[in-house]
Amino acid sequence: MSNKTNVLLVGSGGVGTLAAYNLEIGGLASVTSVLRSNHDAVSQNGFTITSLDHGYVKGWKPSTIRNSVPDVGKECLRPFDFIVVTTKNIADVSPTVTETIAPAVTAGHTTIVLLQNGLNIEKPLLVAFPMNPVLSGVSLIGATETSPGVILHDDRDRLIIGAFTNPNLPLSTSITSAQMFVQLYSASEKVSCTYNENVGFVRWRKLVYNACYNSACAITHMDTSRMRILKYPIDDVVRPLMLEIVAIAKAAGHVLPESIVEDMINCDPEDTYFKPSMQQDIEKGNFMEFENIVGEPLREAEKLAVPAPNLKMVYGLLKILQTNIKEAKGLVSFPTGPILLDQF
Amino acid sequence: MSNKTNVLLVGSGGVGTLAAYNLEIGGLASVTSVLRSNHDAVSQNGFTITSLDHGYVKGWKPSTIRNSVPDVGKECLRPFDFIVVTTKNIADVSPTVTETIAPAVTAGHTTIVLLQNGLNIEKPLLVAFPMNPVLSGVSLIGATETSPGVILHDDRDRLIIGAFTNPNLPLSTSITSAQMFVQLYSASEKVSCTYNENVGFVRWRKLVYNACYNSACAITHMDTSRMRILKYPIDDVVRPLMLEIVAIAKAAGHVLPESIVEDMINCDPEDTYFKPSMQQDIEKGNFMEFENIVGEPLREAEKLAVPAPNLKMVYGLLKILQTNIKEAKGLVSFPTGPILLDQF
Numbered sequence: 001m002s003n004k005t006n007v008l009l010v011g012s013g014g015v016g017t018l019a020a021y022n023l024e025i026g027g028l029a030s031v032t033s034v035l036r037s038n039h040d041a042v043s044q045n046g047f048t049i050t051s052l053d054h055g056y057v058k059g060w061k062p063s064t065i066r067n068s069v070p071d072v073g074k075e076c077l078r079p080f081d082f083i084v085v086t087t088k089n090i091a092d093v094s095p096t097v098t099e100t101i102a103p104a105v106t107a108g109h110t111t112i113v114l115l116q117n118g119l120n121i122e123k124p125l126l127v128a129f130p131m132n133p134v135l136s137g138v139s140l141i142g143a144t145e146t147s148p149g150v151i152l153h154d155d156r157d158r159l160i161i162g163a164f165t166n167p168n169l170p171l172s173t174s175i176t177s178a179q180m181f182v183q184l185y186s187a188s189e190k191v192s193c194t195y196n197e198n199v200g201f202v203r204w205r206k207l208v209y210n211a212c213y214n215s216a217c218a219i220t221h222m223d224t225s226r227m228r229i230l231k232y233p234i235d236d237v238v239r240p241l242m243l244e245i246v247a248i249a250k251a252a253g254h255v256l257p258e259s260i261v262e263d264m265i266n267c268d269p270e271d272t273y274f275k276p277s278m279q280q281d282i283e284k285g286n287f288m289e290f291e292n293i294v295g296e297p298l299r300e301a302e303k304l305a306v307p308a309p310n311l312k313m314v315y316g317l318l319k320i321l322q323t324n325i326k327e328a329k330g331l332v333s334f335p336t337g338p339i340l341l342d343q344f
Numbered sequence: 345m346s347n348k349t350n351v352l353l354v355g356s357g358g359v360g361t362l363a364a365y366n367l368e369i370g371g372l373a374s375v376t377s378v379l380r381s382n383h384d385a386v387s388q389n390g391f392t393i394t395s396l397d398h399g400y401v402k403g404w405k406p407s408t409i410r411n412s413v414p415d416v417g418k419e420c421l422r423p424f425d426f427i428v429v430t431t432k433n434i435a436d437v438s439p440t441v442t443e444t445i446a447p448a449v450t451a452g453h454t455t456i457v458l459l460q461n462g463l464n465i466e467k468p469l470l471v472a473f474p475m476n477p478v479l480s481g482v483s484l485i486g487a488t489e490t491s492p493g494v495i496l497h498d499d500r501d502r503l504i505i506g507a508f509t510n511p512n513l514p515l516s517t518s519i520t521s522a523q524m525f526v527q528l529y530s531a532s533e534k535v536s537c538t539y540n541e542n543v544g545f546v547r548w549r550k551l552v553y554n555a556c557y558n559s560a561c562a563i564t565h566m567d568t569s570r571m572r573i574l575k576y577p578i579d580d581v582v583r584p585l586m587l588e589i590v591a592i593a594k595a596a597g598h599v600l601p602e603s604i605v606e607d608m609i610n611c612d613p614e615d616t617y618f619k620p621s622m623q624q625d626i627e628k629g630n631f632m633e634f635e636n637i638v639g640e641p642l643r644e645a646e647k648l649a650v651p652a653p654n655l656k657m658v659y660g661l662l663k664i665l666q667t668n669i670k671e672a673k674g675l676v677s678f679p680t681g682p683i684l685l686d687q688f
Binding site: 216219220221222225226227229230232233236237240271272273309310312313314315316317319320321323324334335337 | 560563564565566569570571573574576577580581584615616617653654656657658659660661663664665667668678679681
């Protein structure tokens with residue numbers, strides 16, 4: 001039996017595959033990847049990866065591949081030390097992250113690493129797995145699966161790890177887990193993986209981009225580059241949202257630098273048309289992560305009595321748009337009746 | 345030469361055709377209709393109208409049909425007494441209403457009747473034609489052109505006429521024009537056409553529906569019926585917008601009844617799925633009348649210092665969506681460059 005750290009990876013698209021590859025070439029971890037849409041392709045030919053950090057890799061497979069999340073108890077498997085979750089986090093659609101990974105979690109042993117966007121994503125996991133450390137991963141990688149098993153990695157892998165507060169465990173336990181994970185992930189010496197104790201600060205900082213550009217672009221189908229060229233979408237929509245996020249973060253105890261708003265407005269490359277993930281999702285008819293990216297910051301605002309009318313309106317609109325996606329996927333239905341066109 | 349009142353009708357879709365028909369059968373007006381997309385069909389076969397007010401009408405033509413707005417001066421035509429405009433009013437796209445009708449207006453003679461939605465629609469006309477009365481027409485008709493020249497009229501024609509204030513003319517001149525038009529329009533004895541001196545009240549009342557449902561439905565592509573069934577779209581988006589419109593109207597001197605918000609929320613029929621006109625427009629790739637329906641009420645709010653954050657956000661989003669339509673129609677373009685997909 002391997003004495004390597006036993007890692008389960010759930011969500012093997014671009015980000016997840018690069019995480020699995022990087023963990024394995026570091027030599028300290030043995031990775032089991034749960035593959036869905038790309039399972040057959042990878043099973044036959046392995047992954048083909050074209051990577052800024054790792055070069056060209058052909059026919060690579062993680063130590064183990066599976067087409068479903070393992071049931072550690074039933075299958076009498078060695079417990080996973082880490083479960084790295086790189087799926088989208090769609091809080092309002094079942095199965096949730098908690099439901100998905102439950103069979104693979106060993107109580108009091110497995111550390112859960114959430115490489116996902118948004119706020120309060122640890123909350124349901126701490127309820128379901130009260131004695132397990134849960135880590136925050138904020139990734140700045142640019143990686144996409146261009147066809148099943150084929151990954152293009154075109155922006156450097158920079159990962160910031162921290163420990164979410166688990167009131168049932170000594171702080172040192174979670175921090176030790178976080179530092180262990182940083183060690184595993186850094187062992188390849190090809191990427192940047194750092195420990196940052198200030199999880200809230202790191203996540204709110206990323207929300208300044210995500211809650212605002214993601215929302216504006218998902219609702220309007222306009223990319224961030226066109227918005228910057230036209231300017232008024234920034235002035236009318238994006239900046240007012242960002243200022244609210246900064247104000248809520250401050251009330252929550254995370255003082256972001258003054259320059260953050262203009263920095264985030266201008267952070268995408270100049271010479272390309274950039275579509276944030278929520279815009280891509282809605283354009284493909286996929287669910288959007290809007291509850292964690294917009295809903296949770298809004299609920300923080302309400303809890304802290306910070307006025308956030310723009311975020312509230314945008315949240316309302318996104319919830320309607322998400323309902324359209326649910327209807328298209330058959331999760332919501334309406335009585336049949338004639339469509340009436342109002343002409344005046 | 346006919347001694348009937350000489351009327352030019354610009355915009356012969358459902359609403360315009362019913363107006364032309366009703367004016368002509370009243371016997372007091374001779375109508376020249378400007379036809380665009382349906383010109384050839386109507387020229388050959390006339391209009392086919394299935395109407396709640398007028399029954400089934402086949403092969404009807406107005407006294408004169410044209411495929412462009414007449415140039416009264418150049419063509420030495422008898423001046424038009426009334427120009428009835430039933431086109432969409434797209435304030436941010438050329439040609440505007442003013443530009444369209446200019447060649448047919450006789451200064452100091454022609455009365456311009458705007459059967460159109462929104463606020464301050466008379467302003468550019470009063471600048472261009474300072475010595476002409478401009479009338480407000482608020483229509484509650486349901487009429488649609490199902491194919492070129494074929495009109496389905498399924499909700500009664502109720503028209504409210506008033507006179508916009510023209511500071512260059514005695515008030516009595518505009519009021520006399522308005523009352524004359526009501527007489528012409530009522531002569532058929534088939535429809536309801538009333539004079540209402542309180543133009544502002546009538547237009548703000550209709551904005552409670554239009555600025556809010558039109559916007560919410562255009563942005564989200566969800567019809568008003570689904571919104572009422574789900575309830576949260578009303579609570580999160582529609583009602584907050586309506587409350588702002590009522591507050592702006594009040595500051596502008598038009599006190600709407602308390603019940604207006606719930607009445608407007610529930611005014612569409614229960615058993616059908618109702619798409620407001622701006623939703624239909626965006627779904628067909630047509631320009632939206634959002635500047636007059638949302639932009640002008642918002643500018644009133646700013647002038648009167650009434651807080652309207654919801655309307656402001658919705659206006660910003662609609663302006664972006666309108667820009668997408670302009671880009672699709674070639675009125676706006678962006679430098680070419682690769683599309684970059686942000687994966688995390």
